[in-house]
Amino acid sequence: AQKITQTQPGMFVQEKEAVTLDCTYDTSDQSYGLFWYKQPSSGEMIFLIYQGSYDEQNATEGRYSLNFQKARKSANLVISASQLGDSAMYFCAMRSNNAGNMLTFGGGTRLMVKP
Amino acid sequence: GAVVSQHPSWVICKSGTSVKIECRSLDFQATTMFWYRQFPKQSLMLMATSNEGSKATYEQGVEKDKFLINHASLTLSTLTVTSAHPEDSSFYICSAHLNRGPNQPQHFGDGTRLSIL
Numbered sequence: 001a002q003k004i005t006q007t008q009p010g011m012f013v014q015e016k017e018a019v020t021l022d023c024t025y026d027t028s029d030q031s032y033g034l035f036w037y038k039q040p041s042s043g044e045m046i047f048l049i050y051q052g053s054y055d056e057q058n059a060t061e062g063r064y065s066l067n068f069q070k071a072r073k074s075a076n077l078v079i080s081a082s083q084l085g086d087s088a089m090y091f092c093a094m095r096s097n098n099a100g101n102m103l104t105f106g107g108g109t110r111l112m113v114k115p
Numbered sequence: 116g117a118v119v120s121q122h123p124s125w126v127i128c129k130s131g132t133s134v135k136i137e138c139r140s141l142d143f144q145a146t147t148m149f150w151y152r153q154f155p156k157q158s159l160m161l162m163a164t165s166n167e168g169s170k171a172t173y174e175q176g177v178e179k180d181k182f183l184i185n186h187a188s189l190t191l192s193t194l195t196v197t198s199a200h201p202e203d204s205s206f207y208i209c210s211a212h213l214n215r216g217p218n219q220p221q222h223f224g225d226g227t228r229l230s231i232l
Contacts, residue, residue, distance in 0.1 A: 035220055043206060045159075045223035052218055091158060101147060101212040103221055105158045 002027045002094050004106035011111050013082045020067070021077040021109045023092030029053075031097040034075040036066065039089040039108075048090075051075055079111075087113045118143065119211050121224025129232055130201060136194045136227045138165075138209035144189035145211035149221065150182075153206040162207075165192040199231045 003026040013019035025034065036048040051059045051066045059066040067076040079086055092106040120139045128134060138148055146167045151159040163184050164172040171184035181203075183195040196203050208226040213219045 033218060043226040047220040050218050107158045
């Protein structure tokens with residue numbers, strides 16, 4: 001069974017600063033994928049970034065980067081130069097390649113960007 | 116642009132009413148779609164996996180007769196909340212996978228807020 005843990009229920013960050021959202025996972029599978037989604041108050045789920053378990057380099061997508069530490073089973077999301085529009089819920093999710101396309105979600109972190 | 120369309124976005128109805136929610140994949144075929152439920156300030160909970168042309172796979176604790184899922188075509192899955200009661204009030208959201216490789220994300224609809232009076 002897979003498990004995703006996000007230990008920060010809420011985070012504040014000053015506008016224009018960087019912030020790291022933590023995510024640890026537990027799986028016995030060797031092949032898996034890790035995803036981060038953003039959920040604004042309107043409810044839609046917005047895909048941000050992906051990291052494969054065999055990827056040697058950390059994923060980056062614009063202001064988003066993923067600090068992937070496989071031995072520690074962590075996949076932290078780093079948002080650089082925070083903007084007010086970054087205020088939202090952030091979910092870390094994992095898909096095991098042995099479990100089809102099903103995603104397991106963490107509990108989420110609410111990020112609030114202060115002006 | 117959106118790759119998954121979900122309707123309606125908001126439903127308010129009386130207790131005992133059945134409510135149907137549609138999830139459509141746009142410009143791609145989705146043999147598998149997923150239905151999630153989300154309570155306020157909580158994470159997404161997978162309810163069931165919708166399989167085109169076959170029965171849905173329900174997660175433990177989800178009532179099959181309460182939450183009817185139909186995946187009659189490669190682009191449409193529906194979730195029907197039968198005889199809805201106030202405790203069924205929640206945010207329901209569907210997703211689909213593009214089937215273009217393991218690194219492709221699931222794409223989500225915009226969700227449906229269901230309020231049962």
